[in-house]
Amino acid sequence: VAQRLVIVGGDAGGMAAVSQVRANNDAIEIVALEKGHWTSYSACGIPYVLSGEVDDIESLVARRPQEFRDRHGVDVRMRHEAAAINLDERTVEVRDHGHDRTYRLGFDHLLIATGAAAQRPAVEGCNLPFVHDVRTLDHAVALQPVSAASMGTNVVIVGGGYLGVELAEAMVHRGANVALVDRNLEVMKSLDPDLGAIVTKEMRHAGVNAITGAVVEAIEPGTVHTSSGPVSADLVLLAAGVKPNSALAEAAGLRLGAADAIWVDRRQRTSAEGVWSAGDCSASVHRVSGRPMWIALGTHANKQSRVAGINIGGGYATFPGVLGTAITRFGDLEISRTGLNQAEAAGAGFDATATTIEATTTAGYYPGAQPMTVRAVVERGSGRLLGAQIVGGAGAAKRIDTCAVAITAGMTVNDIVDLDLAYAPPFAGVWDPVLVAARAAMKVG
Numbered sequence: 218v219a220q221r222l223v224i225v226g227g228d229a230g231g232m233a234a235v236s237q238v239r240a241n242n243d244a245i246e247i248v249a250l251e252k253g254h255w256t257s258y259s260a261c262g263i264p265y266v267l268s269g270e271v272d273d274i275e276s277l278v279a280r281r282p283q284e285f286r287d288r289h290g291v292d293v294r295m296r297h298e299a300a301a302i303n304l305d306e307r308t309v310e311v312r313d314h315g316h317d318r319t320y321r322l323g324f325d326h327l328l329i330a331t332g333a334a335a336q337r338p339a340v341e342g343c344n345l346p347f348v349h350d351v352r353t354l355d356h357a358v359a360l361q362p363v364s365a366a367s368m369g370t371n372v373v374i375v376g377g378g379y380l381g382v383e384l385a386e387a388m389v390h391r392g393a394n395v396a397l398v399d400r401n402l403e404v405m406k407s408l409d410p411d412l413g414a415i416v417t418k419e420m421r422h423a424g425v426n427a428i429t430g431a432v433v434e435a436i437e438p439g440t441v442h443t444s445s446g447p448v449s450a451d452l453v454l455l456a457a458g459v460k461p462n463s464a465l466a467e468a469a470g471l472r473l474g475a476a477d478a479i480w481v482d483r484r485q486r487t488s489a490e491g492v493w494s495a496g497d498c499s500a501s502v503h504r505v506s507g508r509p510m511w512i513a514l515g516t517h518a519n520k521q522s523r524v525a526g527i528n529i530g531g532g533y534a535t536f537p538g539v540l541g542t543a544i545t546r547f548g549d550l551e552i553s554r555t556g557l558n559q560a561e562a563a564g565a566g567f568d569a570t571a572t573t574i575e576a577t578t579t580a581g582y583y584p585g586a587q588p589m590t591v592r593a594v595v596e597r598g599s600g601r602l603l604g605a606q607i608v609g610g611a612g613a614a615k616r617i618d619t620c621a622v623a624i625t626a627g628m629t630v631n632d633i634v635d636l637d638l639a640y641a642p643p644f645a646g647v648w649d650p651v652l653v654a655a656r657a658a659m660k661v662g
């Protein structure tokens with residue numbers, strides 16, 4: 218009898234596994250349950266739909282259900298929600314929303330990829346109709362016409378992380394009056410505060426009313442009440458963080474890990490035999506600190522799912538953990554980070570120093586040269602690079618990938634200085650800013 222794999226969740230964490238399973242195992246039956254209306258889409262593109270830079274929402278869909286059916290023989294069941302998992306019986310209780318019925322589905326392997334959900338501030342008024350989560354393609358469908366008509370209206374964004382910054386850019390692009398509320402003194406709390414300050418300043422320069430060091434206390438029609446006073450609001454976009462959708466797994470008795478995400482080992486195995494997890498619902502390990510970690514990023518979801526798929530198909534693969542390498546932009550300002558920031562390095566027990574240099578995105582004399590700041594977080598004594606942050610003009614932030622490679626390879630600043638990086642005046646100075654930062658860090662020791 219053919220074995221059956223049941224996948225719960227039809228986005229990256231679930232569906233990236235499919236081709237890997239199939240590459241190793243033609244015989245296994247694959248059933249994919251997705252409670253929503255879409256499979257394999259780029260939520261990352263949503264801010265650019267809202268800004269109007271991307272017109273066609275459906276272009277964000279990488280693979281539709283029919284493609285999985287035709288190419289990989291997957292029985293994709295849309296609007297089917299896994300309501301409960303019984304590990305003893307090895308069954309999933311499925312709610313079929315289309316036909317208003319419930320049934321049980323047996324499994325030999327189960328891949329839980331339920332993703333993450335927006336975290337809503339625990340304040341009155343969050344359920345008002347002008348308050349929106351920005352998480353799924355359905356949210357984007359609902360918000361596209363609202364954002365297109367937002368010129369001159371008052372938009373309040375709650376949260377100043379990656380999503381909040383991207384939404385602020387989108388709504389500025391639309392010509393809205395944008396206010397952004399963040400509990401920290403600077404936006405982008407994943408950066409050290411002084412680098413976050415560069416972003417806060419740029420947002421204010423672009424006309425965003427960045428209300429920092431403040432929390433939302435209540436929302437009522439037309440107004441968001443913050444601890445710094447009331448702000449007018451025709452539209453509220455929530456970007457106050459996400460939490461892993463791990464309740465289904467927890468109720469089944471699976472072990473949870475960092476941030477209550479589903480605990481997995483290096484092969485994406487959960488605490489139960491034959492049950493796997495990948496993507497935003499599952500925990501990971503930080504490659505520098507070695508500590509349990511949960512970061513919800515599309516890059517990780519795809520890789521973890523690939524690893525799960527290879528293993529489920531009978532192969533062998535491991536996921537080595539994450540650096541949390543991430544990138545975004547606000548207008549012309551690019552922002553990126555990888556590894557540990559100063560506070561994280563100290564929290565992980567490292568004796569670390571931080572070195573910051575100012576450079577330009579191209580040779581200083583080349584037309585259009587933009588300032589950029591590079592921060593290197595380095596272990597004292599060994600000189601090993603632990604983390605980096607970059608904020609600057611066009612072409613600045615993707616340099617973080619050089620730093621991510623260096624951290625992964627365990628390179629010290631002495632090693633980095635010797636890297637043979639590319640140079641011509643339109644791209645960099647003769648010493649690339651990453652090398653300049655490494656040189657400066659060598660002096661600090």
Ligand SMILES: Cc1cc2nc3c(=O)[nH]c(=O)nc-3n(C[C@H](O)[C@H](O)[C@H](O)COP(=O)(O)OP(=O)(O)OC[C@H]3O[C@@H](n4cnc5c(N)ncnc54)[C@H](O)[C@@H]3O)c2cc1C
Nearest residue numbers: 226228229230252260261298299332333496497514515516
């Ligand atoms: C606006 C936005 C911008 C982003 N930008 C970036 C970026 O620039 N770079 C980056 O790396 N990452 C970015 N991300 C994060 C990235 O989109 C996620 O990490 C990625 O989508 C995770 O994929 P996933 O499959 O694990 O989870 P999800 O995308 O959350 O998918 C989980 C799926 O499971 C389904 N599901 C949940 N529970 C059940 C159930 N019980 N039964 C059946 N189905 C269920 C859900 O309907 C959903 O379709 C962004 C996210 C958002 C929202």
